[in-house]
Amino acid sequence: MVDCPISVIIPTYNRDKFLKRAIDSVCRQTWSCSEIIVVDDGSTDNTEKLLFHLAQESKIPLVVIRSKNQGVAAARNLGIKKAKYDYLAFLDSDDHWGRKKIEIQFQKFKEQNKFQISHTKERWFRRGVHLNQKRKHIPRHGDIFCHCLELCAVGASTVMLRKELLEQVGVFDEKMNCCEDYDLWLRVSASHEFLLIDAPLTIKEGGRKDQLSHIHRIGMDERRIYSIKKLLDTGELSPGRYKKAMAEFERKINVFAKGCLKHNRQELGYKYLKLLQEYKQQSCNFRDEKSPFTIKNDTNDCIKLARPFDSH
Incomplete structure (x- = not known):
C-alpha cells in the first residue's frame, strides 16, 4: 500500500449512525492517507465513545478533536489548523468514499501538478435509493467560476487540495451556518482552475431532516x-x-x-x-x-x- 501525504478531515455532529462507515471508507483505501482528523463538534449522541474505540483499532493515525458546537465551518477550520500534511481531503461524516478515491485522485493530482485543487464525480442516494443528477449538478473541469456562482458546484466530500491554496484564498467562513462550502469554492474558482476526476469516487447520502441543507x-x-x-x-x-x-x-x-x-x-x-x-x-x-x-x-x-x- 502506498502512503500519501494527505490529512483527511471529517467534521461530525451527532452522526454516530454514519461515522464508522465514513472512517472505514478512508481506512480501506487502496492507497492510504497519513492521518485522519475527526472534529467532533459537540455531539450529544454516542460519537465520543465510538471514536474512542475506532481510534484504538485504526491502523492509520486517527486524531480526535472535540469542540463546542460552533458549526461545520469552524470544525473544518480546526481540522485544517491541526493537519500535518501538504494535501487535505474533506469527508462529511454521512458520506463515504469508493476504495480507489485516494489512489486515483492523488495520482491525477501529481500528474497534472498545475492544479491546486481537485474534485470527483459523485453517486447520489436519498434514503438508500440512487438518484440521477440533473445536468446543472454534474461537476465540471477547469474554469468553473460561472458554475460556482450559480450553485454549489463542488461537493465537499469530493475535494482534495494543496494546503498552501488555503493560505492564498482563506479558509471556511465561520460566520456562515450553511453554504460555507459554496462560499469557499466560489473564492477558489475566482482565481484557480479545478481538476475534475471523471469517476464517481464519492458516495453522497441525502434526504434527511437533520442535514444542514434541510435545516437552513x-x-x-x-x-x-x-x-x-x-x-x-x-x-x-x-x-x-x-x-x-x-x-x-x-x-x-x-x-x-x-x-x-x-x-x-x-x-x-x-x-x-x-x-x-x-x-x-x-x-x-x-x-x-x-x-x-x-x-x-x-x-x-x-x-x-x-x-x-x-x-x-
Whole structure:
C-alpha cells in the first residue's frame, strides 16, 4: 500500500449512525492517507465513545478533536489548523468514499501538478435509493467560476487540495451556518482552475431532516448573496468576472426579494433591493487605471471594475 501525504478531515455532529462507515471508507483505501482528523463538534449522541474505540483499532493515525458546537465551518477550520500534511481531503461524516478515491485522485493530482485543487464525480442516494443528477449538478473541469456562482458546484466530500491554496484564498467562513462550502469554492474558482476526476469516487447520502441543507434551506439564498457580495468587495476580480458576478448577484437578489414580498417579509425584500441598487450605481463611469474600458449593465448603470488578473 502506498502512503500519501494527505490529512483527511471529517467534521461530525451527532452522526454516530454514519461515522464508522465514513472512517472505514478512508481506512480501506487502496492507497492510504497519513492521518485522519475527526472534529467532533459537540455531539450529544454516542460519537465520543465510538471514536474512542475506532481510534484504538485504526491502523492509520486517527486524531480526535472535540469542540463546542460552533458549526461545520469552524470544525473544518480546526481540522485544517491541526493537519500535518501538504494535501487535505474533506469527508462529511454521512458520506463515504469508493476504495480507489485516494489512489486515483492523488495520482491525477501529481500528474497534472498545475492544479491546486481537485474534485470527483459523485453517486447520489436519498434514503438508500440512487438518484440521477440533473445536468446543472454534474461537476465540471477547469474554469468553473460561472458554475460556482450559480450553485454549489463542488461537493465537499469530493475535494482534495494543496494546503498552501488555503493560505492564498482563506479558509471556511465561520460566520456562515450553511453554504460555507459554496462560499469557499466560489473564492477558489475566482482565481484557480479545478481538476475534475471523471469517476464517481464519492458516495453522497441525502434526504434527511437533520442535514444542514434541510435545516437552513430557507436561508441558503441569503447566504449565497452574502458570498457574492464579499467577492465583489475584494477588488480582485477581473472585469469579465466582475460583470458575471454582478449579474448573478442581481439575479439572486431579485429572486430572493420576490420571495420575501410574496411571503410578507417586505422589509427584508426592500433591504436587498436597496443593496442591489447601491451596487449598480456605485462608481458610475469609473475607468480602472489598469483597464482601457468600462462595462455597462442592462440598465446602463456603470459597474465598477476591479483589478484584473486574467482576461475571462
